[in-house]
Amino acid sequence: MSMPKLAIDCYENNKSWFHAAKSYEQIILLAKETDKLSEVEDYANRACCLYQQHGSPEAAAAAMDKAAKMTESKHPDLALGFYKRALAVVLIGDSTHQASEFASKVSRILVRLKKYEEATKALKKEISLNLQTKSYGQVGRLVVALILVQLTLEDYVDAKKTFKKWGNRCDPQEVNTLQNLLKAFDDEDPELATKMLASPFIRHMDVEYALLSKDVPLPQGNRQMTKNGIDNAAN
Known part of the structure; x- marks a missing residue:
């Protein structure tokens, strides 16, 4: 990697920020080919900074996106960063549509990493961005996802608040599922909760949320009961 680094030094000395950033991206590709993905973080962040210095926020966000996709399967923590x-960069440029796409990726990785407290904040941000772009079809699913995370945290009060605040953005199927799910917790009815968590609608959500539904503790139940109950209901 010495040749690309020499080129970077030359570009930076001449304040050719864009070309220096491109050279860092070449190093990232070499790191992928040599399976040294843990080294990607520093190079990707430098590329992002240089693109921003050049006044190219789109290229900066794209560099982050490429690095995330490259590391997501083996190093999800890196990809999350x-x-x-990328989300922060596009928000500076007021690109709300693109921001909602990155926000979705942040939320899903947080759920996969079981960082549920942070995931609730990320999902609320994602809902807000989709409301700004009037992507109402996405909002309903995100409300369901947020309530699943809150129930996993056993935060039933906040789950009810979420439904009260954004339930009117859900379609009839989503409303019916959430009403029955929350009723199950109100009535401490594990059978109804199991049935709702195993519904085809929830099972066909993004894989992170579909898997999460198996970890939601049943009313007065434990996690193992939840998993067994949902699996049985789905069969």
Whole structure:
């Protein structure tokens, strides 16, 4: 990697920020080919900074996106950081549509990593962005996802508040599922909760949320009962 680094030094000395950033991206590709993905973080962040210095926020966000996709399967924590930075970059440029895409990736990785407290904040941000772009079809699903996370945290009060605040953005199927799910917790009815969590609608959500539904503790139940109950209901 010495040749690309020499080129970067030359570009930076001449304040050719864009070309220096491109050279860092070449190093990232070499790191992928040599399976040294843990080294990607520093190079990707430098590329992002240089693109921003050049006044190219789109290229900066794209560099973060590429690095995230490259590391997501083996190093999801790294990918999470890249998607967060990409989100921050596009928000500076007021690109709300693109921001909602990165916000979605942040939310899903947080759920996969079981960082549920942070995931609730990320999902609320994602809902807000989709409301700004009038992507109402997405909002309903995100409300369901947020309530699943809150129920996993056993935060039933906040789950009810979420439904009260954004339930009117859900379609009839989503409303019916959530009403019955929350009723199950109100009535401490594990059978109804199991049935709702195993509904085809929830099972066909993004994979992170579909898997999460198996970890939601049943009313007065434990996690193992939840998993067994949902699996049986789905069969």
